[in-house]
Amino acid sequence: MKSTRIVIIFFLCCCSCASKTEIRENRLNVYLTGSSKYFLLPPGDIENTMDMAQRISAEWQGKDYSFNTWIKADEAGMEMILLNELGVNIGELSYRNGFASFSSPVLPKSLKPEYIIADFQLCFYNTPALKRALEECGLSLENSGNNRRIYHGKNVIIEINKSRDTVRLVNHLRGYAYTLEGNFK
Numbered sequence: 477m478k479s480t481r482i483v484i485i486f487f488l489c490c491c492s493c494a495s496k497t498e499i500r501e502n503r504l505n506v507y508l509t510g511s512s513k514y515f516l517l518p519p520g521d522i523e524n525t526m527d528m529a530q531r532i533s534a535e536w537q538g539k540d541y542s543f544n545t546w547i548k549a550d551e552a553g554m555e556m557i558l559l560n561e562l563g564v565n566i567g568e569l570s571y572r573n574g575f576a577s578f579s580s581p582v583l584p585k586s587l588k589p590e591y592i593i594a595d596f597q598l599c600f601y602n603t604p605a606l607k608r609a610l611e612e613c614g615l616s617l618e619n620s621g622n623n624r625r626i627y628h629g630k631n632v633i634i635e636i637n638k639s640r641d642t643v644r645l646v647n648h649l650r651g652y653a654y655t656l657e658g659n660f661k
Contacts (some may be wrong), residue, residue, distance in 0.1 A: 504576055506594045509649060512613040516590060517597055519571065521605040524661070525550040534654040540582075549600070554593065558583070558659050598626065598637050599643050599656070 504516040511517050526549045534541040543566065544559040553572035558580070560566050567580030578589035597606065607617045610626060615633075618625040626634040633649040640660060646653040 503574060504590050504593070506588070506590045508594070508610075508613065508615060508626070509633065512615050512628065514594055514613045514615075515609060516571075516576075516593055517601055517605055517609055518574075519553045520551045521597075522549055522551065523600055523602045526600070528658050530658040531658050532654055532656055534652065536652040542579070548556070554596065556592075561595045595645055595647075595654075598624070598634060599638070599645055 500586075505513050506516070508514045526547055528547060530545050530547055532543055532545055543561075544563070546557045546559070548555045553570065555572075556569040557565060558567035558569070566582050567578065568591050569578045569592060570576065571589070576589040576593055578587060578592075580587070601621045607619070610617045614628070616627045618627065619638070624634075624636040624638075624640040627631050628649070631648075633647070635644075635646045635648070637644045638660065641657060643656040643658075643660060644653070646658075
């Protein structure tokens with residue numbers, strides 16, 4: 477009888493450990509480098525809630541893009557509506573309950589919402605949670621006031637500079653940058 481209890485306890489311990497690993501592996505993730513798998517943080521780790529219009533100017537592969545967006549982000553999730561210059565909806569992104577979705581009649585189908593969400597988190601999520609998540613994937617975070625730098629070893633791969641009305645993200649590794657304009661207080 478005693479040996480049966482020990483076997484049951486051992487089995488339960490093994491199963492509970494496996495399920496924690498499995499849950500983590502099923503979380504949404506992106507590769508910030510070729511080998512650094514960043515798991516998206518839960519919405520509750522946002523620094524400040526948002527419900528506002530933003531202007532986005534992006535630079536990628538020698539081309540400039542700009543559009544407007546309405547973003548609502550809080551402890552429950554994130555919703556983003558992308559608008560062209562005339563105010564016409566050109567895409568919608570959602571991140572809730574551990575799931576991400578993106579739809580757009582004009583933007584590439586290959587655009588993965590997880591990467592947009594990851595960049596948003598790098599800019600607007602609280603430092604302790606972000607630092608922990610980056611360390612888990614072999615990266616480090618340097619946060620000094622309104623500036624953040626993400627390192628892979630000694631190399632800066634991402635820089636973020638924030639002010640009251642502008643956030644600028646430069647991804648040196650992937651070769652893109654964008655500027656968000658809004659009232660970030």
